[in-house]
Amino acid sequence: MDLNEPQLRTVNVIRYVTPLREGGSLPAIAEADDGFLYVLKFRGAGQGAKALIAELIGGEIARALGLKVPEIVFANLDEAFGRTEPDEEIQDLLKASVGLNLALHYLSGAITFDPSITILDAKLASQIVWLDCLLTNVDRTPRNTNMLTWHKELWLIDHGASLYFHHSWHNWLEQAKRPFMQVKDHVLLPWATELEAVDGEYRSILTGERVNSILELIPDDWLSEEGAFNSPEEYRQAYSQFLLTRIEHSEIFVKEAQHAAKTTI
Numbered sequence: 417m418d419l420n421e422p423q424l425r426t427v428n429v430i431r432y433v434t435p436l437r438e439g440g441s442l443p444a445i446a447e448a449d450d451g452f453l454y455v456l457k458f459r460g461a462g463q464g465a466k467a468l469i470a471e472l473i474g475g476e477i478a479r480a481l482g483l484k485v486p487e488i489v490f491a492n493l494d495e496a497f498g499r500t501e502p503d504e505e506i507q508d509l510l511k512a513s514v515g516l517n518l519a520l521h522y523l524s525g526a527i528t529f530d531p532s533i534t535i536l537d538a539k540l541a542s543q544i545v546w547l548d549c550l551l552t553n554v555d556r557t558p559r560n561t562n563m564l565t566w567h568k569e570l571w572l573i574d575h576g577a578s579l580y581f582h583h584s585w586h587n588w589l590e591q592a593k594r595p596f597m598q599v600k601d602h603v604l605l606p607w608a609t610e611l612e613a614v615d616g617e618y619r620s621i622l623t624g625e626r627v628n629s630i631l632e633l634i635p636d637d638w639l640s641e642e643g644a645f646n647s648p649e650e651y652r653q654a655y656s657q658f659l660l661t662r663i664e665h666s667e668i669f670v671k672e673a674q675h676a677a678k679t680t681i
Contacts, residue, residue: 454519460512465638467576474575529563541607549669551578592661595672
């Protein structure tokens with residue numbers, strides 16, 4: 417497990433390859449100036465910077481826990497892209513996303529994880545369920561697993577639907593102590609039989625220092641789109657308090673997951 421401080425590279429988008437229309441926010445495959453292809457998530461999409469913040473926090477927490485996530489990078493988008501795109505919807509999205517966006521390394525040749533074909537061991541299933549309960553990730557269901565098999569290993573993608581409390585910030589600290597009721601729909605719940613062991617391990621890894629080092633990666637201008645708090649630092653402190661409170665009371669979401677597993681058998 418990599419214990420170094422998290423760091424994100426910054427790349428410049430040089431070519432828009434193709435939209436991924438199965439995504440509600442219309443992400444795209446794009447080429448960057450480092451020669452690699454990325455799945456580009458746009459700041460100008462429907463959920464704005466909040467989806468990018470959730471993607472960054474969720475992905476980097478997963479990585480800190482030793483789970484496999486494609487490399488996440490900041491992606492600069494030049495205003496020239498919006499001028500030549502013939503599709504009006506995509507053109508508007510590109511124009512609204514000039515500047516810093518987020519992208520994940522494109523796993524060429526990867527296939528969607530299918531639980532009817534590949535059964536995960538209990539430890540890995542429990543790790544992923546625990547992560548998604550922490551993040552309140554509603555988007556890891558049989559209908560849309562958001563997991564890929566690449567080079568015979570399981571990779572987690574798309575955490576943009578996590579941390580849904582931040583779309584309104586209503587009673588956000590209360591929500592930190594609530595069970596994650598949607599865990600009943602988690603695709604891996606039937607195999608997550610080692611949640612208590614994972615809970616102890618993961619609580620020791622996700623220290624305040626580690627969580628805050630991830631939050632420091634969030635660009636200031638992504639944290640200033642509304643008036644819930646007065647400064648980017650206050651936003652980071654709120655995210656930190658939410659996550660650390662949730663980790664401290666993790667037995668609440670662990671018990672809910674165990675209960676959901678029993679009632680869905």
